Amino acid sequence: MIKREQQFRRALALLALVVLAFAGLGFRLMDLQVWRHDELAKQAEKKTQQTSWRTAKRGDILDVNGNLLATSIPVKMICADPSMIGGQQAVVAHALAPLLQMSEAELQQRLTPRIQKNSQGESVTNGLHYVRLQKNVSDETWQKIQAAMSQLTFGVDEKKLSKTDRAFLRNLRQYAISAEPDQLRVYPNGPLAAHILGFVGVVENTNHAPDLVGYDGIEKFFDDKLRGASGWRVSGMDSRKNELVTQRDEDVKAQSGLNVVLTIDAAVQHILETALTNALARHAPESITGIVMRPRTGEILALASLPCYDPNNPRTINTNTEPDRVISDVMEPGSTFKTIVISGALNEHVVTLNDTVFCENGIFHYGGITLHDSEHNHLGDIPVWEVLEKSSNIGASKIGMKMQAPKLYDYMEDFGLGQFTGIPLPHEVSAKNFVRPADKWGKYSIVQIPMGQGVAVTRLQMAMVLGAIANDGVLMRPMLVKELDDANGNVVQRYEPQSVRRVVTEDTAKEMVKALKTVVSKDGTAPLAAITNYVVAGKTGTAQKVVDGKYSSDHFFVSFIGFFPADNPQICISVVMDSPKEGGHAFGGALCGPIFSEIGRRCASYLNIPPDEISPQPGSPSPLVAAGGSH
Amino acid sequence: MAKNRKNQAAAIRFGPALKASFLCLLIAGSAVGYVWQKSQVYQLGKQIREMESRLTQLERNNQMLGDQLADLRSPVKLDQRARNLGLVPAQPAQVVRLSESPWLPSDKNNFARQLAARPAGVTPQ
Numbered sequence: 001m002i003k004r005e006q007q008f009r010r011a012l013a014l015l016a017l018v019v020l021a022f023a024g025l026g027f028r029l030m031d032l033q034v035w036r037h038d039e040l041a042k043q044a045e046k047k048t049q050q051t052s053w054r055t056a057k058r059g060d061i062l063d064v065n066g067n068l069l070a071t072s073i074p075v076k077m078i079c080a081d082p083s084m085i086g087g088q089q090a091v092v093a094h095a096l097a098p099l100l101q102m103s104e105a106e107l108q109q110r111l112t113p114r115i116q117k118n119s120q121g122e123s124v125t126n127g128l129h130y131v132r133l134q135k136n137v138s139d140e141t142w143q144k145i146q147a148a149m150s151q152l153t154f155g156v157d158e159k160k161l162s163k164t165d166r167a168f169l170r171n172l173r174q175y176a177i178s179a180e181p182d183q184l185r186v187y188p189n190g191p192l193a194a195h196i197l198g199f200v201g202v203v204e205n206t207n208h209a210p211d212l213v214g215y216d217g218i219e220k221f222f223d224d225k226l227r228g229a230s231g232w233r234v235s236g237m238d239s240r241k242n243e244l245v246t247q248r249d250e251d252v253k254a255q256s257g258l259n260v261v262l263t264i265d266a267a268v269q270h271i272l273e274t275a276l277t278n279a280l281a282r283h284a285p286e287s288i289t290g291i292v293m294r295p296r297t298g299e300i301l302a303l304a305s306l307p308c309y310d311p312n313n314p315r316t317i318n319t320n321t322e323p324d325r326v327i328s329d330v331m332e333p334g335s336t337f338k339t340i341v342i343s344g345a346l347n348e349h350v351v352t353l354n355d356t357v358f359c360e361n362g363i364f365h366y367g368g369i370t371l372h373d374s375e376h377n378h379l380g381d382i383p384v385w386e387v388l389e390k391s392s393n394i395g396a397s398k399i400g401m402k403m404q405a406p407k408l409y410d411y412m413e414d415f416g417l418g419q420f421t422g423i424p425l426p427h428e429v430s431a432k433n434f435v436r437p438a439d440k441w442g443k444y445s446i447v448q449i450p451m452g453q454g455v456a457v458t459r460l461q462m463a464m465v466l467g468a469i470a471n472d473g474v475l476m477r478p479m480l481v482k483e484l485d486d487a488n489g490n491v492v493q494r495y496e497p498q499s500v501r502r503v504v505t506e507d508t509a510k511e512m513v514k515a516l517k518t519v520v521s522k523d524g525t526a527p528l529a530a531i532t533n534y535v536v537a538g539k540t541g542t543a544q545k546v547v548d549g550k551y552s553s554d555h556f557f558v559s560f561i562g563f564f565p566a567d568n569p570q571i572c573i574s575v576v577m578d579s580p581k582e583g584g585h586a587f588g589g590a591l592c593g594p595i596f597s598e599i600g601r602r603c604a605s606y607l608n609i610p611p612d613e614i615s616p617q618p619g620s621p622s623p624l625v626a627a628g629g630s631h
Numbered sequence: 632m633a634k635n636r637k638n639q640a641a642a643i644r645f646g647p648a649l650k651a652s653f654l655c656l657l658i659a660g661s662a663v664g665y666v667w668q669k670s671q672v673y674q675l676g677k678q679i680r681e682m683e684s685r686l687t688q689l690e691r692n693n694q695m696l697g698d699q700l701a702d703l704r705s706p707v708k709l710d711q712r713a714r715n716l717g718l719v720p721a722q723p724a725q726v727v728r729l730s731e732s733p734w735l736p737s738d739k740n741n742f743a744r745q746l747a748a749r750p751a752g753v754t755p756q
Contacts, residue, residue: 073695074694
């Protein structure tokens with residue numbers, strides 16, 4: 001009986017022990033699974049899960065024929081975990097410095113955990129687990145880095161080391177240096193079309209590799225389209241930090257940015273830039289710009305401003321090279337403005353091409369000021385078309401006076417002066433402050449403005465004016481982007497030519513073309529702008545530059561804007577030079593005419609523009625004279 | 632009777648042993664199958680990872696080759712190469728422009744006759 005009681009007590013004690021043990025386990029279970037669940041879950045997740053970012057490829061920029069103008073190539077951002085390197089910075093730096101193209105000393109310093117002061121002012125290591133060593137490293141170099149790391153030797157017999165030390169060295173070789181996917185923006189043609197393309201900068205991102213952000217040109221204007229959207233992947237890892245594909249929780253693919261297809265033709269752009277570069281060397285102007293466009297659609301085939309920069313090399317970007325003078329600089333147009341005055345006057349039937357204007361034999365006194373024609377022009381009674389041919393300031397002023405200020409201002413507005421053209425580029429100015437309404441004109445404005453003084457425009461605005469005349473009187477919006485494509489080449493958005501408004505009638509435009517053809521004749525101001533086998537129409541411009549608040553007699557803006565074939569215009573070309581070395585002897589026709597001719601000749605050949613059947617040679621008489629003296 | 636009992640006893644001992652063996656085999660087989668399956672999942676995961684890595688590499692190579700092609704076809708580079716070869720743009724005087732007229736069947740015969748009649752070395756204008 002006693003024995004049974006003893007047995008019962010022992011069993012009870014055992015049961016109590018078991019219950020206690022289970023209670024302890026239960027308590028621990030509650031502690032781990034319930035009370036400390038969030039904290040431990042995070043720790044576990046950190047050790048077994050990995051979030052990797054997937055960088056979106058920035059879209060390409062292509063020319064109208066699909067030639068690559070800007071692209072992104074995948075590169076690596078090399079990073080290090082200094083906490084895994086221990087005291088072996090020198091060994092690692094010695095192995096990697098040549099591959100990373102850094103000095104050993106600099107690399108060693110970056111691999112060393114830094115000492116920082118905490119909030120209590122105590123010196124502590126910052127426990128740095130991530131430091132960026134080098135960006136834009138190619139895949140080949142990364143493979144060499146991995147090989148170099150795996151072959152590191154530390155000058156000790158590792159077999160004699162403790163298990164912990166061996167594990168430390170193994171981890172150092174495998175995980176101390178890592179690479180993040182990154183991309184490098186490349187412009188394969190260097191400075192070609194730099195002002196159109198713009199350039200990108202890098203914006204730091206806390207989550208993943210830095211983002212590329214457009215800072216100028218198309219890169220800036222279409223930044224949100226080009227950028228795309230990053231993706232990410234959350235997945236489990238094994239003990240060797242290899243991804244476990246079956247444990248992928250989230251897998252969001254990066255969405256590449258859209259490709260921007262421009263209306264620019266790289267070959268035409270090259271022709272334009274080559275001609276402008278030669279002119280820059282020959283005439284040493286402060287700057288030179290050029291535009292080639294299709295007047296019927298407003299498509300810009302080429303647009304250049306020199307000096308320019310190489311977007312691959314940010315060091316070449318400075319205040320002299322960065323501005324795109326075609327859209328961001330304003331200038332007095334000079335005689336090219338006469339096209340607005342005379343086309344307005346023709347359209348309003350104030351004059352006809354054959355009406356005569358007395359040009360005061362080259363000297364015109366008006367309200368206390370004296371207007372001059374150029375020193376070669378002592379013109380008397382001449383027809384209106386000859387005012388354009390000879391570029392008579394006095395003739396244009398008199399036509400402007402006849403037309404009166406409000407009407408002239410209306411045409412300035414209708415031709416788009418003082419307004420944004422709408423070209424999809426940043427930093428365009430409207431020059432609105434320089435195109436004052438007629439009621440705010442001064443006493444002499446009505447004689448100054450018709451000859452292109454006292455009013456300022458951008459070079460693109462003035463090119464669009466001549467484009468409108470070439471396009472039967474309809475002003476077009478400049479078109480720089482043809483379409484947006486996705487990564488597979490599917491069109492996402494297509495842009496169509498847009499007309500802004502009809503400015504003058506078709507008949508007026510045709511009359512103007514007749515008159516503008518004479519400018520390139522033997523007696524005109526730009527015989528050197530003629531192109532063999534083509535009839536050219538255009539207008540020269542020579543405008544005094546304002547220096548220190550006064551018109552300079554040494555600094556001029558010289559220009560020629562023209563189009564051909566005159567009766568079926570295919571391309572319109574503008575060439576503008578700022579302060580060529582010829583100084584007071586600089587004239588638009590003499591300096592910019594030959595550049596226009598060279599660009600036109602090469603473009604005609606490349607674009608296969610059918611020649612005119614009647615092919616006046618350079619220096620032939622005015623077509624209007626040759627036609628039987630319609631004046 | 633005794634003989635029958637003896638036979639029955641032998642049958643009882645063999646049956647459970649067989650069942651136990653079968654059960655053990657089933658459990659062991661399931662365990663091995665489970666491990667094999669897990670191993671397969673891991674191996675396939677590894678293969679997927681490797682193939683994804685290879686795909687990425689091929690895509691990069693493809694892009695690199697595309698970029699190289701674009702570079703070789705770039706008008707600027709072509710122009711430079713042509714200049715390096717001593718070629719220059721044609722001057723207007725070097726360009727002969729021919730007017731295009733509609734091609735009539737009778738012209739075809741005329742042209743063939745003219746072509747046959749022309750002296751050697753003369754290019755038709």
